[in-house]
Amino acid sequence: MSFKFNFSGEDVAESSTTDTLYIPWFDCKEVVPTNQMEELDSIVKHAKMFICGDVEIGHVVTSEAIANILSTNDTYNATECAEKDHSDLVVGKYEGGLKIWECTYDLVEYLINNSDKINFVSARVLDLGCGAGILGIYAFINGANVTFQDYNQEVLEHVTIPNVLLNIEEEEDTAKLLKRCRFYSGDWASFNNKYDESEMYDLILTSETIYNDNNYDKLINIFIKRLSKTGAVYLAAKTCYFGVGGGVRQFEQKLENNGALQSEICWKSTGGIQREILKITHKL
Numbered sequence: 709m710s711f712k713f714n715f716s717g718e719d720v721a722e723s724s725t726t727d728t729l730y731i732p733w734f735d736c737k738e739v740v741p742t743n744q745m746e747e748l749d750s751i752v753k754h755a756k757m758f759i760c761g762d763v764e765i766g767h768v769v770t771s772e773a774i775a776n777i778l779s780t781n782d783t784y785n786a787t788e789c790a791e792k793d794h795s796d797l798v799v800g801k802y803e804g805g806l807k808i809w810e811c812t813y814d815l816v817e818y819l820i821n822n823s824d825k826i827n828f829v830s831a832r833v834l835d836l837g838c839g840a841g842i843l844g845i846y847a848f849i850n851g852a853n854v855t856f857q858d859y860n861q862e863v864l865e866h867v868t869i870p871n872v873l874l875n876i877e878e879e880e881d882t883a884k885l886l887k888r889c890r891f892y893s894g895d896w897a898s899f900n901n902k903y904d905e906s907e908m909y910d911l912i913l914t915s916e917t918i919y920n921d922n923n924y925d926k927l928i929n930i931f932i933k934r935l936s937k938t939g940a941v942y943l944a945a946k947t948c949y950f951g952v953g954g955g956v957r958q959f960e961q962k963l964e965n966n967g968a969l970q971s972e973i974c975w976k977s978t979g980g981i982q983r984e985i986l987k988i989t990h991k992l
């Protein structure tokens with residue numbers, strides 16, 4: 709059940725289909741920032757910068773985060789499981805949130821280049837499958853209220869929340885600012901069903917979340933239920949996830965079959981591995 713992505717299309721090392729297997733997906737729960745605020749000094753010492761144009765976003769180093777996670781006494785440790793398998797992800801256990809994936813760069817660049825059209829001030833933003841949370845942090849520092857969602861609780865605790873804290877100005881009141889952020893772990897189906905009907909988003913940002921086509925209905929249901937009537941989803945992904953099954957064309961097909969939403973390709977890469985950004989809105 710573990711995957712190594714094979715972006716080049718050669719040499720499919722490990723892959724697995726999940727449809728025949730029962731996967732006990734984790735339930736959604738809210739993760740509340742606690743001791744991360746006290747540990748900020750040591751987090752800052754080991755921080756790195758995500759740089760895209762003029763935008764700089766501080767983030768913890770993956771190896772540091774892994775060391776921290778492995779040193780905790782959790783009875784179940786998803787990272788350990790991924791480490792052991794040398795895997796990018798282990799379906800239903802660890803879903804890849806520890807590192808920053810390529811399409812995050814594409815989407816931040818797109819948001820910067822379209823800042824005259826995409827307004828974050830007071831917007832309600834969902835960073836869906838956030839991992840390090842770079843997209844949500846970009847929205848946050850531009851004035852949005854942000855919900856960060858990642859499958860793995862320890863990714864939120866050891867990577868996403870420290871990253872948000874790293875990008876809050878020193879003189880600002882951390883506790884007050886964190887009121888503009890919420891953090892949820894667990895499966896998308898559970899996330900969508902657990903919370904108040906009224907929890908809606910003006911913008912949903914999501915990068916590298918469509919590799920597993922077994923999750924497409926869950927994603928589409930979130931878009932239908934949680935995207936405000938005039939809102940937009942920006943979905944950044946590789947055109948094809950070789951050896952895994954998912955890709956942009958397959959996702960578009962699912963959207964079309966469902967019928968509630970419309971999508972357009974708003975950006976395409978010109979070199980290297982093919983990548984795209986889809987803009988998805990409710991049908992008028």
Ligand SMILES: C[S@@+](CC[C@H](N)C(=O)[O-])C[C@H]1O[C@@H](n2cnc3c(N)ncnc32)[C@H](O)[C@@H]1O
Nearest residue numbers: 803804805808809812837838839859895896915
């Ligand atoms: C490949 S990582 C991408 C992380 C980040 N968006 C980036 O671009 O760097 C996939 C993300 O989707 C989330 N994810 C995958 N499957 C999920 C599921 N069934 N329910 C909830 N989250 C899921 C993972 O936790 C992870 O954050």
